[in-house]
Amino acid sequence: MLIHPQIDPIALQLGPVAVHWYGLTYLVAFGLFLFLGARRLRQPAFAAGQGAWSFKDIEDILFLGVMGVVLGGRIGYCLFYKPGYYASHPLEVLYVWQGGMSFHGGMLGVIGSMLWFAHSRKKSFWQVADLVAPCVPTGLASGRVGNFINGELWGRVADPSLPWGMVFRDGGPLPRHPSQIYQFLLEGLLLFVLLWWYASKPRKQGQVAAAFLLGYGMFRFIAEFFREPDAHLGLLSLGMSMGQWLCVPMILGGAALWLWADRRKA
Template sequence: MLQHPQFDPVAVSLGPLQIHWYGLTYLVGFLAGWWLGRLRARQPGSPLNEEQVGDLLFYIALGVILGGRFGYVLFYNFDVFLADPLWLFRVWEGGMSFHGGLLGVMLAMWWFGRKAGCGFFAMADFVAPLVPIGLGAGRLGNFINGELWGKPTEVAWGMVFPQAPDSLARHPSQLYQFALEGVALFLILWFFSAKPRPRMAVSGLFLVCYGVFRFLVEFVRQPDPQLGYLAFDWLTMGQVLSFPMILAGAALMFVAYRRNPQ
């Protein structure tokens, strides 16, 4: 079995100021999205120019942070919120949700698209290939913090996480998600979107692939302790939230290619 390296979660300390690795992963995700967005803006038919990408990034950052926090509170800790509504604003105590962040980003794309004179799905197809780098960076941040570990396992690469309630070897599910949601999803979407595709096809593929990857990893990821399994001794909140993504993505791709079979 392997031992978690027990990284110091603080990357840099400057007197009372502490910069955490998890915060740096968000910065990496946003910077990578900005750089890749400028590359996509140079492609023929792009709904945005290079100068607009920076403005879009600001809206998306708001969507990720606000949506991610609201989603975590509503989907995973609503009872805590009801008992202490101000807990919603104590973001330094941790807690972000991808599915909430996705809803926040969708709202941000709609808002910015209206200002830029672009349709929602034009924005969604533009943004979708930029997202996986940030997702992958975030999962590395989870691994550095030693959080969101997997279930106990006997596989050779099972890892003991000191923050876990026991000393059992567990799936390093954060690294599985990094490989799937970060690396694999980026490669799929980047090469798929390199050629002209029907409107909604790229965003539809994003929803399908992320939903499938997340649904599968949830089988080896330890469920949130305050929720546990929702049904059947295996169904998690992550799977409940991911399944509609798969259906919606498949529907978008069906409509996209139905309208434009070529």
């Protein structure tokens, strides 16, 4: 049985300014996106022709994507996880410093930002989505490292014989699954490797984005079996968590999008 190291969430204190590890993981995610986006620009689908992409496009997508993540993530959390509470306390929707972000809401926000970018630059939305998709998992992995450092979003109670079962400060005395690490490995590293390989071959527009939806949806669905469900929600219908239910339309939508894209002309 392991004990969570209880790392100080503040990485650096400069007078009244506190630099948090979680904030640094976001900076790492943004840096990785720029690096991988630049690598994607070398591929024929984005490097040639009249609609060739530039690094400035990657920077603009990142800026719009950050706005989409923050707005969509916060609004999604309020709607998906605590609609009754925030309906009674609408001003607290703005209290982002109190925590509460939803990946699925953030994803909808990013989709909105990509639609705006595609329309303003007169590019195909599916080409934008295909460029962005393989650059996302490393950012997700970085965020899960931040969750682990903060000792939050821990897993369900594990068998005491599990060698890597871990006791978290606010999780009670029993060992739990370090589900942040599971998600780091599945939704982050493994999804990145598979998606980057898949995107390196010629694909029809929309298929790389579809592969992301399918891959993330399935890996998150699996990880949710080990992650502690939200205390105020618990398990919902069919014994599934809210995270799993939100993954169902991702998986179905990803499969439908892949089939639709496959039947389109190249």
